[in-house]
Amino acid sequence: MTAHAKFPSPYDLKTPAGAEGWEKLYPYYLQFQNSLRDKEDGKFWFCDSQHWPSPFKPFDAVTVEFAVKCLGQYNTRHYLIPPANGVEYRIHNGYCYMSPVAVAPELIGGRVPHFMERAGYYFQNWDRLLANWDKKVRANIADLEALSFEPLPDAVPLDWITGGVGLDNTYALTETYDRAIQLLYKTWQYHFEFLNLGYAAYLDFFSFMKGQFPTIPDQAIAKMVQGVEVDLFRPDDELKKLAKLAVKLGVTEALKSGSVDEALAAVGRESNGAEWLKAWKEAQDPWFNFTSGNGFYSTDKYWIEHLDIPLGYIRDYVVRVQRGEEIDRPTEAIARERDRITSEYAEMLDADARAAFEGKLGLARTVFPYVENHNFYIEHWSMSVFWRKMRELGAIFRDAGFWKDADDLFYLNRQEVRDALFDYGNGWAVGAPAIGPTYWPPEIERRKTILAALATTPPQPALNNPPDVITEPFTIMLWGITTESIGRWLDGAANTTKLSGMAASPGIVEGRARVVRSADELGQIQQGEILVAPVTAPSWAPIFGKINAIVTDIGGMMSHAAIVCREYGLPAVTGTGRASSSIKNGQMLRVNGSTGEVTVLS
């Protein structure tokens, strides 16, 4: 990364043609304000395309708001993570950009005792608190499920008159909507109650393993801590069970044909059909609250609303069962594999690292089930119910003429939905047409055009000037953003003074180049020079004591040059392709045998 390389400022980015006015789709506090340009440009922002890969519909922005706000609160206000507060977030041209907020260095020390007390309490009481979490989240889902949006009737019910209720139906409607948003807010608070701590403990093990084995794949570390029985796999396991049951009960032919309704009806006509239909029904709650999306978009399709998806999988599994295949997850083999991987890495550790390995692995295995399982309870189950309820509300508006499709509701932001509810109730109360049916259809069309225009332009990977080194733990942990990855993003500019090849023998040195094309020229080599050659031969050994590094055009990691250089502790870059033709005698070079880079300095 060169010193001046930077990403564009959001203030200099052009709005894609046709997307003018996109700003009004999102709340003011999610936007880069012109009045704050100096401050905002002083921060480094990266695009979170991992969770939000496509431009937001206005309503869907609630997911980033609640998620990232709640992430922040646990760092900043619950556990007082010493070096890290939350993450600032903005929406720009439809994508979201994040900027982690570091704690001022002088304040870090003061937070340590609080962190030890608060986070320590969670780690020490993990299982009990997690059991409580499970109860809270299930209750929250039940509350969401119990929400019911009713269209406004022609008249307030008679028993509300006789009961002296003194309220109308719009009151319940707005209250239910507010409650839905509050329950969603609670969902995301709960989501982060354990997640940051879980990741922190996992990161501790992860970072320990990377320290021991710098290039160990992330996946290998994950395999050592991951669970065998994971709720996230249950939906799929349920489908497998249903497929096997269908084979056992002999209803596979009936199941194979036509639409979901046709297939279920055909199964119902089979003698054993009722048993299968009962199992099919039972599996749905809660396991069909499952999406192949990530839960952050109103467009994510959940099985429970699209039964053709799980039925399609069941049909595929039936075919495999009938072919005699074993479709169950090989849990025993998975457990054995986890043990094998763990012990093979443990064997490669030094004795003094073994105890730490056991301790850190133990904590990581305690916290990791949450990291794996929360996803089912929050992103799948809770969000499935929430989106479904919002669609029910959208259908009421549709029936009241506000828009054409229930899902058009998501072109309004969450505050505008409340406005529209008032508008709907207002017209109903006054006995005059609401304004929405006139106002929203063209406005929704306009917003669709804007979103389509935003989607034509991919996001910037990041904005503004990156820090020299990324040290903020949650940036690394949650988003995997590192100094290297930023360097790669910036690597667009081709550099004519750099050659790259195989990092064949580690170390960095600088020196004058001596280009040697044949053994005849070996006599010219002066002490301390860097040998640049098309290739080297074993017979050149006598000169290895003179030179400080080797650069070759061809040859690999285990070529003669590489082996000998490692033996002599000389940096070597092999296989550069063109060093001996592009480097001139006497040029100053920097050879980095650890990265495979050769830089012509002068």
Place this chain on the structure above:
Amino acid sequence: MGARAAASFIVPFEAAREADFPRIGGKCASLARMIAQGVRVPAGFAVATDAYALHLHSNGLEATISERLSRIVLDDVDDEEKLSHEIRHAIVAQPMPGVVEQAIREAYRRMSPDGQLPVAVRSSATAEDLPDASFAGQQDTYLWVVGEDAVVEKVKACWASLFNARAISYRAENGLGQIGVLMSVGVQKMVNASAAGVAMTLDPINGDRTKIVIDSAFGLGEPVVSGEITPDNFVVEKVLLQVIKQRISEKDFELVADRAARRTVERVIAPERRTLPSLTNAQVLAVARLAKSLERSMGCPQDVEWAIDADLPEDENLVALQSRPETVWSQKKKQTTAVYETGIAGVLGTLLAPVQAKR
């Protein structure tokens, strides 16, 4: 040393026992050890160091060699080369003792009743492959040698290669002695390699023991070892046995047999084939498994030469040609004893100095 029984000059690889290892050199001992562990290795035999010693002794060569060595000025490349040449000439110019020559001829005929089997004749020095003194390509190897006369001649050439200039200077630098170093020679059925190369059970760049690093090219493996071509490079994660990195290079020639001419030739590779991987993914993993199992059975990181033999059936065509201890990283001593925090203190430490800052 008097005349010895013919049997003591020849040690078939599959018959070699631990007690024979000092007499058959590092390379042959490694082959014998691998065979004992059930690893697929091309058949062959070692011409034991006793044969070399008898050759020097019965021809009075020790004095000639010592005299030349005493005149060598190390680091004077030209001078070293000239005296080295004189020594080597003296070794090959003398006739081999009859009893040794007979033993070699008989051993070759046992492998090849028709006398037409191509073999590789390889130096197997007693110092070259010691764990603390690796040096690639020090002594000579002759490929595709056919017929007993040629085998006898190449055995002598291998003996002589003990005194090539680079070997002399290497031994001098490493304090290995000169005249006391003995040479065994391996005679091994030639592999008809469709691809070959080397595998190390650690990453030679940083000593990372979680990696197996494979260099591979089409044809025989010698150009890979000598650095004459840029091989394909595969990095396999050792525990997961996954190829995590691969760099396919442009391989412009391959070393293959010219059966008519009874030798190997550098054959130009057709342009469309040059940038194809020399190994399939499955073959990369098979090589990695071979190297991993050799590391396990030898008890330390290994440097393995291997080949895919086109004459053998699929799934049985991977053969090991050499396995020796890795020497560079295995000798590095850990500088400090680290102290590690666990529990919440460990978590705090990680949050304050995350992985990125440590790299």
